[in-house]
Amino acid sequence: MKIILLFLAAYLLGSIPSGVWIGKLFFKKDIRDFGSGNTGTTNTFRVLGKKAGIVVMAMDILKGTLATSLPMIFHETTLNPLWFGVAAILGHTFSIFVGFKGGKAVATSAGMLLAYQPLFFLYSTAIFVVALFVTSMVSLSSMIAAVLITLSTIFLSAIAPVILPTHDWLLTIIAVAVTAFIFYRHKENIQRIKDGTENKVPFGLNKQK
Template identity: 70%
Template structure:
């Protein structure tokens, strides 16, 4: 019974539509009506600015982390990844926002932070490098998702300090999320091919102000 309740709690945590709530509460805007129409971190940066974007990113990240830590907090002998995955599902299909949510990147990262902190920072470093090179959040998100999946297989053998043991559930979850992230970014991928993808004001190819 406790497990079922906490899984529901993980889903509800993931369902918190941070971008929508911040936009409506502080800016009187529904960010789904502006920019890309997405309720996630990137569109929040674009529509509401840097401060709001950072707050939404932190909220989306930490709800994944908190959900992943639920079995540790309540002393359940269950792999925390299940709770993190449920939170990601909540983020992408939020009950508080008509089951239309974000692209899973920030909350997936929060899941990694809760499950394997060193692996999270290792992955974050790769994300920032790709973001610096491309100046495109979408490209960095897709590349990082693929990188994380491959790293979950390889790291226990070549760099066990970062990821000490082989965890096939981690690899399966990362692979599933990678497929989903690529699917949700299909329009971004087409814009990258066309050379019209939005760029951020950071990195080697940053947009001009």
């Protein structure tokens, strides 16, 4: 029963539609009616601006961090904390509060890493930032980072156990699944990238002119 309640709590944490609530409460806007229609961080930046975007990004990361930390907080050692992070990712993507729709799981997945292995979170963040600087596209950077992070879970567990515990195969398996899911959620972005119409951020080597 305790595990079930913790899974439910993790899902509900992930389900908090940060961008929707911030938009409605402070800007009187439903971000689902603007931009990409997505409820996540990127569309919040696009529709509500930098300050709101930063707040929503922090909240979405925190959702994953808190959910992954639940078994540690409540001294539940039966299951790996990553499973509770997965519940938060599912909640973020299929939120019960907004008709089982949601974001694309990138920020909440990062929050899961922050709780599970902070050094690997910093390493993964660096990969994303470099990819964003090179491409100037959040969507493409997210997909590139997801692939490189997944590959890194294999290599770093062997050569840098300080950053990532040796043979952490569960993290690798979940990383593969999350990467596939991120690509699926970005299928429309992939088409826009092919067409040359994907939105770009105003900085980096390929910034919007």
